[in-house]
Amino acid sequence: MAYVSGISTYVPPWGEVGRRVPGGDEDAVTMAVEAGRAALEAAGTGAVERVVLVSRDLPLLEGGNSAALLAGLGLPPDTDVVERLGGAPAALDAILTARPRTLVTAADLDPAGAGAVVVSSNGPVLRPVGRVTRSLPVQARSANGVVHRYDDPRLLRERGLLASLDRLREHDNGLEGRPTAIAGAPFAQVRALCDGEPPKLPVLGASATVFALAALAERKEPATLAAAEQASLTAAVLDTSAGEPAHIHRLEPAARAVPAAHTTPGLDMPVSLAAYDRAFESKVGWKAARCESCGTLALPRRYRCRGCGTEGEWSLVPLPRRAVVYTTTTVHVPVPSLTTPYSLAVVQLDGTDVRVLARTTAAEPGSVSIGDTGRMTLRRVAVRSGVPDYGYAFWPDDVPEGHEEEVR
Structure with a gap:
């Protein structure tokens, strides 16, 4: 029970x-x-x-x-x-x-x-x-992933x-x-x-x-x-x-057609597990380093605080998940192993002076504009050497809501 x-x-x-x-x-x-x-x-x-x-x-x-x-x-x-x-x-x-x-x-x-x-x-x-x-x-499903x-x-x-x-x-x-x-x-x-x-x-x-x-x-x-x-x-x-x-x-947002996209053949970027491990807690846990001397936030962590210039102790603190778009661009140039087009946005996190570069999600490429509000949500940004690489993407507020119908 x-x-x-x-x-x-x-x-x-x-x-x-x-x-x-x-x-x-x-x-x-x-x-x-x-x-x-x-x-x-x-x-x-x-x-x-x-x-x-x-x-x-x-x-x-x-x-x-x-x-x-x-x-x-x-x-x-x-x-x-x-x-x-x-x-x-x-x-x-x-x-x-x-x-x-x-x-x-x-x-x-x-x-x-x-x-x-x-x-x-x-x-x-x-x-x-x-x-x-x-x-x-x-x-x-067999061990090699083949479905019978x-x-x-x-x-x-x-x-x-x-x-x-x-x-x-x-x-x-x-x-x-x-x-x-x-x-x-x-x-x-x-x-x-x-x-x-x-x-x-x-x-x-x-x-x-x-x-x-x-x-x-x-x-x-x-x-x-x-x-x-x-x-x-x-x-x-x-x-x-x-x-x-x-x-x-x-x-449960309303259903929309998958945007047209093209994947350019090319070699995948190999994973660096050392870099993956160093960035994991900040990138996946959505935490910034805070200077213990002056309280300045940095994402990723800096060797020297840009607020007070010290090289002292840092601690990790959770970041806000609400954000507003500072600037944005859409990439159309073919990139090996990536799907294009895709949109990038520099967003400012609510209540902080932290700005983050992130891809947009749940929205068609090119549909996000300066001043749009939204939230940061966990997404799989890449798969490198078979390892899912997670990070955060910007989900705009104007994604229409709806209710699902039956599965036949």
């Missing part, structure tokens, strides 16, 4: 209604951070002492993604992190078994979306109903989803009647299997569980959620009458 105090959802602005695609600067970690930070806005970073990331699209299977995830979320590096490979049932299991002060995040790339849930000691109650774990590997599909949707429906629902109903104190919502299955199938009109979800993977919870929590009435992946299924009952209402935050 878990108490859900906060829920957030995120979809990229690119794609079409019903199927979003990640931007060229997004992956599972950046999307999990986008949803996770929104969930933490209400709960506060001090309300979390453990983070769970659920996805089938983890960028690093060796070396781990925990450091970038914690830095992007603004959490201490000693926070316990669990990276869990799985889909919708794995995400629901992670929420149900989480102890209070846990942030459960989930992210998917196809269709793209992410969600986060804060589990605390108060809020709507999520109670487990049952679990069925069966093997029906209609889609498999057993193309038989009828088999997946009959021997997968329907058979698992029947088995769950046969359990003692198991599922009774039809669920209110099913995460992880196509809407056309879900609609015929649910009690009433189920919510339309933009994703089919791990984050589908969070999108479904957000929709059910907004209805403010008891509901049963089933989370499915192939032949495995987990079910739970959400009781919104218990405790304080959950804080729900949706970052």
